[in-house]
Amino acid sequence: MAFHDVRFPANLSFGSLGGPERRTEIVALASGFEERNTPWAHARRRYDAGMGLRSLDDLAALIAFFEARAGQLHGFRWKDWSDYKSCLPSRAPAFDDQVIARGDGVQKVFALTKIYSSGPGSYVRPITKPVRDSVRAGVGGSEVFAGRHYSVDHATGVVSFADAPEAGAEITAGYEFDVPVRFDTDRIAVSVASFQAGEIPDIPVIEVRV
Known part of the structure; x- marks a missing residue:
């Protein structure tokens, strides 16, 4: 996978939903106690790029960005407005x-x-x-x-x-x-009618290790 040193439009990431994710493995013992461990040294962040879309122009900009990254193929920069x-x-x-x-x-x-x-x-x-x-x-x-x-x-x-x-x-x-990320889907499914009616497409974005 290549990394494109470009930022996802910051006005579109503003208002997006997301944040850090951890992976914890929990084993319940017969005594009722637990053993907890994690295979991850670092958190991994996930976001929903669809939440920041407010107009058809925004949707067009997102599709252009998605196509230029070839879906999941190429990584890019993401501004996490809650932690940057x-x-x-x-x-x-x-x-x-x-x-x-x-x-x-x-x-x-x-x-x-x-x-x-x-x-x-x-x-x-x-x-x-x-x-x-x-x-x-x-x-x-x-x-x-x-x-x-x-x-x-x-x-x-x-x-x-x-x-x-x-x-x-x-x-x-x-x-x-910025956070290095990629799209976590190779498909964007949205219709103009549903978007104008307020239905926001689900466009997942996930952090990558670089």
């Missing part, structure tokens, strides 16, 4: 939003991540599709600048520094990001 920043939705990304690593004086290349914490639990999510020109970075509590101090691979989410951060220095980043 390194910070809270009400804030703008800042260079110290997320701690992505600590320097060791040798390593120059680091991957973007986002930490989700609640109570004693936390989850570190890899960020592989940052939005171009949205990444800000910091080293040891001070902001550094793209082009002069570091570069970003927007296809992988990797940040490469010109000089290795000194040992123990916190490496931080703030950014906007």
Whole structure:
């Protein structure tokens, strides 16, 4: 499968239904206790692209996008309006939003991540599709600048520094990001009459590993 580095129209993904999915295997023991485990290290997100359609022009744009991706064949970027920043939705990304690593004086290349914490639990999510020109970075509590101090691979989410951060220095980043996805169907079934009557087509989209 190829990945097309294009974003599904953001105005169409606004209002879509979806979010993270986990897979948990549960075994009920004879004692009444349970054993729970998961084969997934990371969540997988699902969305319904049909929920954002509001006009026949929107439907035409979606069909054009679907055809250009050859249905399920090619992946693309998706803006998850409920979770697309390194910070809270009400804030703008800042260079110290997320701690992505600590320097060791040798390593120059680091991957973007986002930490989700609640109570004693936390989850570190890899960020592989940052939005171009949205990444800000910091080293040891001070902001550094793209082009002069570091570069970003927007296809992988990797940040490469010109000089290795000194040992123990916190490496931080703030950014906007997309989710790599593909259509989870090879068929769109909708009629103009039903669409005008308010019947929304079901067009599933699912996250892919890249």
